[in-house]
Amino acid sequence: GAVVSQHPSRVICKSGTSVKIECRSLDFQATTMFWYRQFPKQSLMLMATSNEGSKATYEQGVEKDKFLINHASLTLSTLTVTSAHPEDSSFYICSARDRCGGWGETQYFGPGTRLLVL
């Protein structure tokens, strides 16, 4: 099946620093990528929809200036957590939609990035 990678898989940083997470579709082109956040024992919450070549669409309550998303190519989207604080510590997961997929296609999830802000 289709493969989506994320880098880094785990990051620990100091409060106030910025962290960039990459999401790549390895064997298909993704016009749309999605960024989710998941706190322990909770569900995945969609943060934003990233469209190649255009601005991301953020879900209600997600600060676009804090979570910067760039989808510069059909295989790469990045999420930058700016001025990270301990409450931003979470599991960040991306998913990608195959541009050649039909209406019934699935989203392919990356392995996730675990962020810990000290």
Next chain:
Amino acid sequence: GQSLEQPSEVTAVEGAIVQINCTYQTSGFYGLSWYQQHDGGAPTFLSYNALDGLEETGRFSSFLSRSDSYGYLLLQELQMKDSASYFCAVKYYGNNRLAFGKGNQVVVIP
């Protein structure tokens, strides 16, 4: 609006059958998906229902009834490796964004 409700946890023995229900309050969606997530891992796709009825994929089956705003995932012949969280997710029209339910943790015991 959107709301997907799932019960929280179930424990079952190996070889048993477990049904995980999902009720939703939304309209205008492509279909209902099911995902499995092991602790610390990413969600993996299990099944998808675009139309009403039952979809069978090996030991797992999924059902959708749009008129009842209800779906379920059926796990048969449970194995220890099936211990995980299971999420239903509605796929919306437009950009195919997914809205996940709260999830249901299944614990399989010997």
